[in-house]
Amino acid sequence: MGSQSDWETMRHAVSVLEALDIAHEVRIVSAHRTPDRLAEYARTAAARGLSVIIAGAGGAAHLPGMCAAWTILPVLGVPVESHALKGMDSLLSIVQMPGGVPVGTLAIGKAGATNAGLMAASILALNDSALSDRLSAWRQAQTDAVADSPSR
Template sequence: ADAYAEGLSPPSFDKQYVRDYLETLDWNKQAPAPWLPEIVVEKTAQKYREALFRLAGVRMPIVGVVMGSQSDWEVMRHAVEMLDQFGLPHEARVVSAHRMPDELYRYAESARARGLVGLIAGAGGAAHLPGMLAAKTTVPVFGVPVPSKYLRGEDSLYSIVQMPKGIPVATFAIGEAGAANAALHLIAGLTRDDPLLHQRLQEFRERQTQQAESMNANLGRSQAELKPKP
């Protein structure tokens, strides 16, 4: 609206990036269209996401919460709840590294173009999901070891944390604390360019401090109750 008021054209939300790129190639429209570089796809997709938000108020997910099985949800929901608490749009999906390898590759390879800025991946046992995601995308991956039936999640932890040099996965604690902290770590990384998100994180930390300090008062009452009455 402001651009129209000033007699200017508003920012383009169509395929202008694609047209501009094809013009640099002197593409003959009668010939098959060439493959587009990733940066052109990303910029075009970003414009459409901006248009969707401005026109319909819809925010597309920026965080992917991925797990190897539905049974991992009891742990991974703590990451989702933390993202909800901070108002970050996200998606949750089951993508098994061993039973759905093709889907895993498609998901990882499309993550950046779809606007995802981080993947929180949880798996148990032979927990290859976070590492395989990291191998197929440059989007940061945050690994959550899910407790396993026989080894209490230690096998999950070792599977995720021992990544080879060059393919990093930020690995967190086993279980619920790891899922929540993975979300908080991702959130902290976004606060640099988002003052409102930074304020929410500061308030979250302050509430934690107040809750911890209140334990002293509760402890005093508990001790008083234990004293024998005269």
């Protein structure tokens, strides 16, 4: 994530990864404040054994795109809801990548962070049958938790 202030959103991605027992690391890497850290992180990610990167940032949210510029690993971008523009700035900064450098862009805020975790799980599950089973069970539990009618 681009800042400590993104944690309140990005913790929802981490919760999913924890629930599905997916090995992960959590770092603050800012495209603007720590550009060298970003270059180092993204350039070495594959060699360090990472398979998917979830990058969440807000405002002028260049972190996911610049991360994708440095690696061919799949990068999932989460637009953090900004105070000034409610995350529309973040969304447009992340989603409108030039052809040739993809970022898989999720929804603004908590839903996007949650789904980034689930999307990462889906990617990893392609080559991990045990994770595939855990992900299927997670989805089934979600389905089972939906009541037939609202409580009033």
